[in-house]
Amino acid sequence: MRKIGILGIGQTRIEEQWDKSxxxxxxxxxxxxxxxxxxxxxxxxxxxxxxxxxxDGQNLLGVYFADWLxxxxxxxxxxxxxxxxxxxxxxxALMAVASGEVDSALVVGVEKMTDRAGMxxxxxxxxxxxxxxxxxxxxxxxxxxxxxMRRYMHxxxxxxxxxxxxxxxxHANAMGNPFARLHQRITTETFEKSSMVATPINxxxxxxxxxxxxxxxxxxxxxxxxxxxxxxxxxxxxxxTIAVHxxxxxxxxxxxxQSAKRAYQTAGVDPDEIDVFELHDAFTIMAALSLExxxxxxxxxxxxxxxxxxxxxxxxxxxxxRGGLKARGHPVGATGMYQIVEIVxxxxxxxxxxxxxxxxxxxAQNIGGSGATVLTHILQKET
Amino acid sequence: MRKIGILGIGQTRIEEQWDKSxxxxxxxxxxxxxxxxxxxxxxxxxxxxxxxxxxDGQNLLGVYFADWLxxxxxxxxxxxxxxxxxxxxxxxALMAVASGEVDSALVVGVEKMTDRAGMxxxxxxxxxxxxxxxxxxxxxxxxxxxxxMRRYMHxxxxxxxxxxxxxxxxHANAMGNPFARLHQRITTETFEKSSMVATPINxxxxxxxxxxxxxxxxxxxxxxxxxxxxxxxxxxxxxxTIAVHxxxxxxxxxxxxQSAKRAYQTAGVDPDEIDVFELHDAFTIMAALSLExxxxxxxxxxxxxxxxxxxxxxxxxxxxxRGGLKARGHPVGATGMYQIVEIVxxxxxxxxxxxxxxxxxxxAQNIGGSGATVLTHILQKET
Numbered sequence: 001m002r003k004i005g006i007l008g009i010g011q012t013r014i015e016e017q018w019d020k021s022x023x024x025x026x027x028x029x030x031x032x033x034x035x036x037x038x039x040x041x042x043x044x045x046x047x048x049x050x051x052x053x054x055x056d057g058q059n060l061l062g063v064y065f066a067d068w069l070x071x072x073x074x075x076x077x078x079x080x081x082x083x084x085x086x087x088x089x090x091x092x093a094l095m096a097v098a099s100g101e102v103d104s105a106l107v108v109g110v111e112k113m114t115d116r117a118g119m120x121x122x123x124x125x126x127x128x129x130x131x132x133x134x135x136x137x138x139x140x141x142x143x144x145x146x147x148x149m150r151r152y153m154h155x156x157x158x159x160x161x162x163x164x165x166x167x168x169x170x171h172a173n174a175m176g177n178p179f180a181r182l183h184q185r186i187t188t189e190t191f192e193k194s195s196m197v198a199t200p201i202n203x204x205x206x207x208x209x210x211x212x213x214x215x216x217x218x219x220x221x222x223x224x225x226x227x228x229x230x231x232x233x234x235x236x237x238x239x240x241t242i243a244v245h246x247x248x249x250x251x252x253x254x255x256x257x258q259s260a261k262r263a264y265q266t267a268g269v270d271p272d273e274i275d276v277f278e279l280h281d282a283f284t285i286m287a288a289l290s291l292e293x294x295x296x297x298x299x300x301x302x303x304x305x306x307x308x309x310x311x312x313x314x315x316x317x318x319x320x321x322r323g324g325l326k327a328r329g330h331p332v333g334a335t336g337m338y339q340i341v342e343i344v345x346x347x348x349x350x351x352x353x354x355x356x357x358x359x360x361x362x363x364a365q366n367i368g369g370s371g372a373t374v375l376t377h378i379l380q381k382e383t
Numbered sequence: 384m385r386k387i388g389i390l391g392i393g394q395t396r397i398e399e400q401w402d403k404s405x406x407x408x409x410x411x412x413x414x415x416x417x418x419x420x421x422x423x424x425x426x427x428x429x430x431x432x433x434x435x436x437x438x439d440g441q442n443l444l445g446v447y448f449a450d451w452l453x454x455x456x457x458x459x460x461x462x463x464x465x466x467x468x469x470x471x472x473x474x475x476a477l478m479a480v481a482s483g484e485v486d487s488a489l490v491v492g493v494e495k496m497t498d499r500a501g502m503x504x505x506x507x508x509x510x511x512x513x514x515x516x517x518x519x520x521x522x523x524x525x526x527x528x529x530x531x532m533r534r535y536m537h538x539x540x541x542x543x544x545x546x547x548x549x550x551x552x553x554h555a556n557a558m559g560n561p562f563a564r565l566h567q568r569i570t571t572e573t574f575e576k577s578s579m580v581a582t583p584i585n586x587x588x589x590x591x592x593x594x595x596x597x598x599x600x601x602x603x604x605x606x607x608x609x610x611x612x613x614x615x616x617x618x619x620x621x622x623x624t625i626a627v628h629x630x631x632x633x634x635x636x637x638x639x640x641q642s643a644k645r646a647y648q649t650a651g652v653d654p655d656e657i658d659v660f661e662l663h664d665a666f667t668i669m670a671a672l673s674l675e676x677x678x679x680x681x682x683x684x685x686x687x688x689x690x691x692x693x694x695x696x697x698x699x700x701x702x703x704x705r706g707g708l709k710a711r712g713h714p715v716g717a718t719g720m721y722q723i724v725e726i727v728x729x730x731x732x733x734x735x736x737x738x739x740x741x742x743x744x745x746x747a748q749n750i751g752g753s754g755a756t757v758l759t760h761i762l763q764k765e766t
Contacts (some may be wrong), residue, residue, distance in 0.1 A: 059510035098482035
């Protein structure tokens with residue numbers, strides 16, 4: 001594939017943006033990205049979004065934003081892969097530029113979730129599970145993840161408090177990120193004493209929803225003259241079954257494993273060369289399983305990386321350096337683009353107190369459903 | 384862009400398929416396409432769908448179908464562009480194969496609309512309009528098109544009966560298509576005496592919804608050995624404003640004009656070289672406006688092509704040769720793929736009584752919203 005670079009990034013703070021419409025939130029992040037890129041127009045717009053058709057009664061989201069942004073006549077499309085919509089839109093855009101059909105693209109991940117009168121957020125999130133064979137049984141999306149976590153604890157002998165470091169690290173890192181949803185340092189005690197959501201997942205195992213958008217402008221790498229030059233050295237996508245009960249081993253994220261393996265091959269790097277990893281910690285159990293299937297820990301040992309401090313910004317595998325889904329927030333269809341934007345910030349050295357020293361290779365991994373579709377991207381700083 | 388060919392096609396009949404689930408309908412068309420292509424697997428799946436997230440509470444439609452089809456581990460994605468979703472998914476797949484990221488792709492356009500208890504079809508279709516500035520005012524999607532048609536009749540002096548040939552041609556052509564929703568020959572009298580939907584659009588100006596799916600398998604053209612070899616000689620997408628009231632001239636489909644113009648340039652053909660044109664006749668007025676903006680008639684004169692018999696299978700610009708949206712049916716997100724499949728059938732010479740003699744170059748044009756996003760594809764038979 002033709003090498004693609006990231007020319008500009010933009011993001012809004014994740015919060016309850018009741019005073020802004022869906023189009024203003026997505027438009028704002030898009031305009032920041034265009035400004036950062038130094039461009040007024042691009043050839044095409046790719047929008048990642050999960051719930052606007054349900055929550056806002058708005059489809060045709062490509063045109064919806066192109067219209068607002070003044071990208072008149074330009075191609076514009078909406079990509080949906082549940083919570084993986086952001087990175088899925090990014091990958092579709094990469095392929096479009098790589099094909100030569102367009103020379104520049106703007107990718108926006110956007111979601112507005114907090115003030116939707118009459119919308120049941122839990123029901124909307126359940127659209128990421130199998131409607132016929134999971135949701136129909138009455139299980140919620142967090143319920144599915146709770147079953148996976150319970151099985152993991154049983155199988156490998158971990159107790160609930162062992163997951164605390166994932167949440168503590170995420171919250172600590174978000175303190176230095178002005179775009180994060182939560183700015184609240186927590187302790188093991190906060191983690192252990194919080195309200196239960198679906199046993200054993202409690203409030204601090206789970207990521208908060210929010211309103212927000214993140215965006216990037218991509219062009220062929222050779223067109224980029226600014227320093228540092230950030231390029232996409234691998235993009236890959238893989239799937240697993242949609243229903244968790246169809247999997248031979250529900251504790252192995254096959255989609256993560258496949259997409260990470262392909263990404264490493266394409267970029268020609270090993271896991272130990274990754275300087276920073278923005279993973280999909282929708283729940284603490286997902287952080288553990290993602291670390292394992294991405295090659296950073298043995299089966300059942302992902303939790304150990306947290307306990308041993310390896311996931312901290314100065315650890316062996318820094319994760320959630322801007323707060324992760326847990327504390328930066330998880331505006332579902334936007335999350336994948338926040339991860340891309342944050343990796344770019346790390347490679348540019350813009351992360352202040354959570355800057356990973358000498359970060360040159362970053363991994364972003366976005367998951368849709370309970371590990372059902374996985375997008376893995378490797379970004380590198382070219383010197 | 385690397386030249387892409389169509390290796391296989393499949394479709395289901397459009398009807399009220401109450402005995403089949405969404406996944407069975409889409410899966411069936413997909414399996415027919417794989418069988419026609421002589422392949423068991425492809426590298427990636429692209430799904431075009433508009434209303435399943437609303438109607439079925441099912442997102443993550445890429446994985447949903449990949450799982451059912453046994454495309455385990457494969458990349459799978461859902462593209463939404465309202466009624467243009469089918470061709471938008473086709474274009475995304477073309478760019479994926481052209482980029483070299485995947486070597487083969489399956490594209491499925493699918494929709495299940497007729498037995499969705501509790502779903503308001505009119506409200507679902509209105510998600511293709513601007514939720515804030517059109518729908519909020521109480522107008523329906525057909526209402527928007529009715530305003531355009533009324534203005535057109537006023538501006539150019541046409542009367543309602545002048546639109547009858549579009550509907551009569553579509554219904555006559557569907558008689559020979561076993562996959563069509565309606566098999567009912569109509570006359571000018573039927574057309575004129577039918578129930579009013581939104582003045583001046585009556586039942587025979589409007590296309591019927593339905594349950595159905597159409598699919599195609601695409602690969603790099605050089606890999607195709609079968610005859611006739613069908614290649615995609617142009618793919619283009621363009622947008623207009625989402626709300627019709629924002630347009631300088633609501634009677635000129637700017638998106639159609641732009642995307643058709645680019646497609647002609649890419650393929651190196653003129654409108655008069657097009658042998659068959661599957662256009663987006665969601666309403667008779669859209670057929671007239673599409674003919675005009677695509678270069679087959681002057682502004683305000685699209686209706687004349689119908690009156691003069693030019694749109695018939697043996698006319699100068701044969702349209703809706705398999706029944707069009709009007710009589711083949713309009714399962715919204717599937718329609719774009721039905722058009723692609725039908726053009727392939729014409730180029731293969733499989734259309735029986737409505738076969739266009741010597742058809743070698745076909746145009747397929749799919750619209751999302753009221754002309755808001757337009758996908759134009761030119762397919763050619765290589766000899």
